[in-house]
Amino acid sequence: MNRFFIFGTFTNAMVHRMTHSRARIGKAIIPAAGLGTRFLPATKATPKEMLPVVDKPAIQYVVEEAVAADLSDVLMITGRNKRPLEDHFDRNYELEEALTRKGDDGRLARVRESSDLATMHYVRQGDPKGLGHAVLCAEPHVGNEPFAVLLGDDLIDPRDPLLSRMIDVQGRFGGSVIALMEVAPEQIHLYGAAAIKPTDEVDVVRVTDLVEKPDAGQAPSNFAVIGRYVLDPAVFDAIRKTEPGRNGEIQLTDALRELSHRDADGGPVHGVVFTGRRYDTGDRGDYLRAIVRLACERDDLGPEFRNWLRTYVTEEMQE
Ligand code: G1P
Numbered sequence: 184m185n186r187f188f189i190f191g192t193f194t195n196a197m198v199h200r201m202t203h204s205r206a207r208i209g210k211a212i213i214p215a216a217g218l219g220t221r222f223l224p225a226t227k228a229t230p231k232e233m234l235p236v237v238d239k240p241a242i243q244y245v246v247e248e249a250v251a252a253d254l255s256d257v258l259m260i261t262g263r264n265k266r267p268l269e270d271h272f273d274r275n276y277e278l279e280e281a282l283t284r285k286g287d288d289g290r291l292a293r294v295r296e297s298s299d300l301a302t303m304h305y306v307r308q309g310d311p312k313g314l315g316h317a318v319l320c321a322e323p324h325v326g327n328e329p330f331a332v333l334l335g336d337d338l339i340d341p342r343d344p345l346l347s348r349m350i351d352v353q354g355r356f357g358g359s360v361i362a363l364m365e366v367a368p369e370q371i372h373l374y375g376a377a378a379i380k381p382t383d384e385v386d387v388v389r390v391t392d393l394v395e396k397p398d399a400g401q402a403p404s405n406f407a408v409i410g411r412y413v414l415d416p417a418v419f420d421a422i423r424k425t426e427p428g429r430n431g432e433i434q435l436t437d438a439l440r441e442l443s444h445r446d447a448d449g450g451p452v453h454g455v456v457f458t459g460r461r462y463d464t465g466d467r468g469d470y471l472r473a474i475v476r477l478a479c480e481r482d483d484l485g486p487e488f489r490n491w492l493r494t495y496v497t498e499e500m501q502e
Contacts, residue, residue, distance in 0.1 A: 208350050208413065209256050210330045211249035211301075214317040215242065216262035216308040217335075221465060230265050231465070232335045237478050240271060241464045243297055244341075245333050250301050252346035254331055258304040258324045260317045272303045313432025315422045322419045329353060332435075334410025336465030338473055343459025346411055352387055353413040356453050359442055361390065362411040363454040364461065372396055375408035375436035377454055390443045390452040395429045395436035406454065408436060409461060417449025418442060 219231025226234070232242035249257055261268060275294060282291040304324060308317050318332060331346060339345050345362055353360045363377055378392035392403055412435070421438040428434040443452040462473035478488050 208329050208331060208353070209254060210325055210328070211246075211252075211254040211257045212260065212318060212321040212325070212330060212332045213242070213245060213249070213257060213335060214260045214308075214314060214332070215265060215268060215335050216260055216311055216317055217465075218311070219465075221467065222470075228264070230267055232265075233267050233271065234464070234470070236338065236464060236470070236473055237481065237484070241338060242268060242335050243271070243300075244338050245335050246272070246297075246300055246303075248339055248341065248346060249331065249333055251341065251344065252331070252350060254346075255301045256304070257301045258306060258321050260308050260320050261305055262308050262311060269303075269305055272297050272300065274298045313427070313430070313434055315425055315433035315435040315438050318414075318435055319419060319422045319433075322416075325416060325419075327416050329359075329413060329415055332410075332412040332414060336463055337410035338462040338464050339411070339457075340460035340462075343457070343461075345455065345457050345459065346413075348386070349411060349413045349455050352384075352453055352455055356387070356451070357415075358445075358447075358451040358453065359415045359418065359439065359449060360413040360453050360455060361439065362409045362457050363388065363390075363406040364409045364457045365405050366407045368402075368405055371402040371405050371407055372399060373407075375434075375439075376402040376404060377406045377408060378403035379406055379454060382453070386456045386458075388454045388456060390439075390454050393436050393440040393443055393452075395434045406456070409457060412439075414439075415442070415449040421449060 215230065215232050217231065219226035222231050222234060233240045236244060246257055259268060278294055279291060282294065306320050306324065308320050321330070331350070349360045349362060361377070363379070366374065373396065375393055375395050376397050377390045379388040379390055382389055393408070394401065394403060418438055421441045422433060422435070425433050425438045425441070428437045439452055442449040445451065463469040464473055475492070478484050479492065
């Protein structure tokens with residue numbers, strides 16, 4: 184006898200959740216082909232992803248976040264001048280040998296951390312035609328299973344595990360899941376903006392529409408898309424059908440808009456509303472705030488740095 188018959192009273196949504204194939208999500212895609220113009224001249228010859236946040240490149244936090252959510256297969260979408268990214272996640276035998284000779288085990292461990300972290304893969308985007316196009320470059324690697332996308336500019340505090348929550352929500356609701364954060368109305372034009380409806384879980388909403396970087400007064404809400412996505416592979420076809428949008432680029436938001444109107448085949452799209460700590464390391468002010476906060480919280484640097492900061496701020500306020 185059919186189990187749905189036995190229990191009798193399931194709603195369509197419940198049946199969908201129960202019968203949805205729960206492929207384990209194991210792959211993370213990190214688009215890293217951007218030019219980093221906001222940080223020139225620092226990014227003239229160095230990828231923006233390599234800029235240090237305290238003493239680790241910003242991109243390492245992002246890979247660590249993927250690994251913490253059990254995604255140890257990482258594909259980076261790179262472009263020209265991005266070789267240092269590959270070198271950072273690879274072994275550096277000369278350096279390791281020099282540190283071994285010196286008996287500097289602490290630094291040796293720090294150097295090896297990044298190469299032992301995950302199984303790294305790289306593919307070049309070629310033409311920088313936008314975020315949607317970058318994600319499409321991952322299709323041969325991803326195949327036909329749900330996967331995660333992490334944008335390098337968004338740094339999520341490791342104590343606020345957003346990605347695991349999104350994977351959990353995708354497993355139960357199916358379709359695709361994006362991360363949303365409420366921002367001030369004057370900030371929403373910098374992001375994808377979502378039209379949403381509540382669900383019976385307090386931090387989960389149904390996304391009913393999306394607009395990439397809306398003009399002033401045109402945003403459907405103040406809920407901004409932040410750079411974490413758990414996507415159904417149907418997104419690849421949706422991207423292929425997506426016309427160039429904002430800035431003449433193939434936008435991931437536009438492909439997701441299409442999925443948000445579906446009940447299956449890549450949809451529905453749900454949003455996990457994030458209220459934790461997030462830094463936009465692509466913005467100079469937020470980049471500085473991330474460094475100050477993370478430095479203050481470090482056991483090795485924090486106590487001395489906090490003391491200095493207190494004195495500095497007191498002096499500043501007296502001027
Ligand atoms: C991208 C997305 C946008 C999203 C943002 C989050 O824009 O296109 O929808 O809100 O990331 O950081 P970018 O900031 O790369 O222009």
